[in-house]
Amino acid sequence: MLTLGWISWIVIGGLAGWIASKIKGTDAQQGLFLNIVVGIIGGLLGGWLLGVFGVDVAGGGLIFSFITCLIGAVILLTIVQFFTRKK
Template sequence: MLSMSIIAWIVIGGLAGWIGSKLMGTDAQQGIVLNIVVGIIGGLLGGWVFSLFGADVAGGGWIFSFVTCLVGACILLFFVKLVSGRSKV
């Protein structure tokens, strides 16, 4: 299986970060760069969480990678909101 290129990770991370920020209500605070960063960090976090449950994160394909990034982005944004104490902007 071919590994994803850097550009693919940026695109998937950006989409996952943007959708995650929409779901978590933080989109007004973020720009495209922060959405990409949240999505990529969310991918790492989501991959770690899914691997705890025994999921094959590396061989999951494009859709599973997107879902992994999206779940991780939502978890990340949840904890950022929790720590920052913001309930609504």
């Protein structure tokens, strides 16, 4: 089983948050810190959602962790955009 340290989670979260912000078109609005936060929270969200569907997220490895963070970050940014979009 692969366990990642804090620095690894920050790097994975930052990269996932940055790519998610590029996908959602919000990169110009957020900086490095917010990309990291979105990626880490997205990882928690993605891990929880996959767990709900019965996917074993604990033993997935580095690539699976990154993809989980990316999917969660895109979902998180979509939710934020839904509630903050101008009418």
